[in-house]
Amino acid sequence: MLTSLRDHLTSPAIRTDGLSRQFGAVCALDGLSLEIPRGIIFGFLGPNGSGKTTTIRLLLGLLEATSGSAEVLGYDTRTDATAIRERSGALLEHCGLYERLNAADNLDLYGRFWQISRDHRRARIRELLSHLDLWERRDEMVAGWSRGMKQKLAIARALLHRPELVFLDEPTAGLDPIAAVTLRDDLSRLTAREGVTVFLTTHNLAEAERLCALVGVVHNGKLKVVAPPAQLNAMSETPRVEIIGAGLTEAMMEMLRAHRGVVSARADGRCLIIDLKHAADVSSVVAALVSLGYHLETVRNSAGSLEDVFHSLVEAQR
Amino acid sequence: MMDAIAVAWKEWSEQIGQRGFRGYQGILLMILVFGIVLPLQNGPAWITSPIIGIAWSWVPMFLVTTVIADAIAGERERHTLETLLASCLSDRAILFGKMGAAIGYAGAVTAISLFVGLVAVNLVHRQGGLLLYGAPVVLVMCVGGVLGAVFVAAVGVLISLRAATVRQAQQTLGGAIMALLLAPLAAVRLLPTEWLSSLRPDSATYVQLGVIAAAAFALLDAGVVALATVRFRRARLIAD
Incomplete structure (x- = not known):
């Protein structure tokens, strides 16, 4: 029994081996093999419909795998799904809050489900809501809240019973940029404080880059790569320059798109972001811009981003 | 057991507790009609008629329909079911909590209506002594009401699992x-009158028939509840 307990405590947070799920003719997840250590935020990155939500459902034992196996916190998803759910928290695709109940009652309800004693429940609810700046609004019906506030409350619910592992399915999806940044900060602070392992799905590359220690990229149900964000960034092979200046016209953008040394070009305010075929092409591109009347201020090399890697991985499959 | 009670508490809170007066409107209307208006219209017969037991055993069935449909189809429609399924609760705790909440709600509203009706008739139509429901009537109401409510709750689970919306489920x-209720009545009307008149049972036969009917209904309940237990499984609920 002690050996079994030690195995559970020392095993990776998540280990999958050829995990697959088929819905009729559609293969939602295809042979996922993955190992996620404890205590980190793992980002599961992929476009819509790539198999992220299916993976969470399989790991929580809400769906049965068509083939392959998975262990979460040392428990088999096929035989010990209840033990997994007892030790996990989840914010799924929908925040799943009871809108006819107030914020405190939403948490209290789940506290009852986890059989937390009344006093501990109250103290924990106060602690979490205070950390998320929601304590003053605890008696308000959730129905009238903004999406950002609901997501925060759902995160509090996921952390209520001090789980070892939390699944967050696109927690910032549908939020405005300011709410998303706030939620990301709260999430980062809370998870660090609670020392919890986080399995976070997102299609927001910046989010994954900012929050996660390890990132897995999934596309069409297949895992393409698993690496730390920095290592993924280094995989970007396309030289990129950022040109800052004034007087950009549509004619200049057309010229850039037609230029043989340019892979892609886009404007972001006063900044032109250009991916080049070769680093040496920068001089001819700049010269062409200036000849068309562009007022050049700065040219600088830019590191490739996770976005580049993600796109190149997706493109490679196509 | 505690888990099922926690689920039932959630259902009641959602249904009535947190909606202020609106949450109580349906219940108050029910008590007004079945506890005051109809008893006063019918007078002492509302309490003394032997038919009243059978009539009241149907009422919980109708009350269960609204609650059970909302508890399952409504939860799915409002996107809260998957989060509930991702909790540590067992499938059975969720199922029996929801069924228990619906049956408890129907039982409570029925009992309150019966009591209010009893008080109303005794206050308005005083006939010397205190009028009370007869023991056989109470027995028929309790047994019939519980069996009917359990049956509808279990069938409601099965229908709600397949329904796209609460409205469709209801x-x-x-x-x-x-x-189910009208088919036997229609069937009796179609039978030849001579054949029916030859079937006039005495009161002892009525009791026997009642016991047989209750036993058959209990068996039917057990079957439908077992089917609901089999159908109400996480993997199935998500995959469906």
């Missing part, structure tokens, strides 16, 4: 219950 369940 309509289908309401239609099914009406058909």
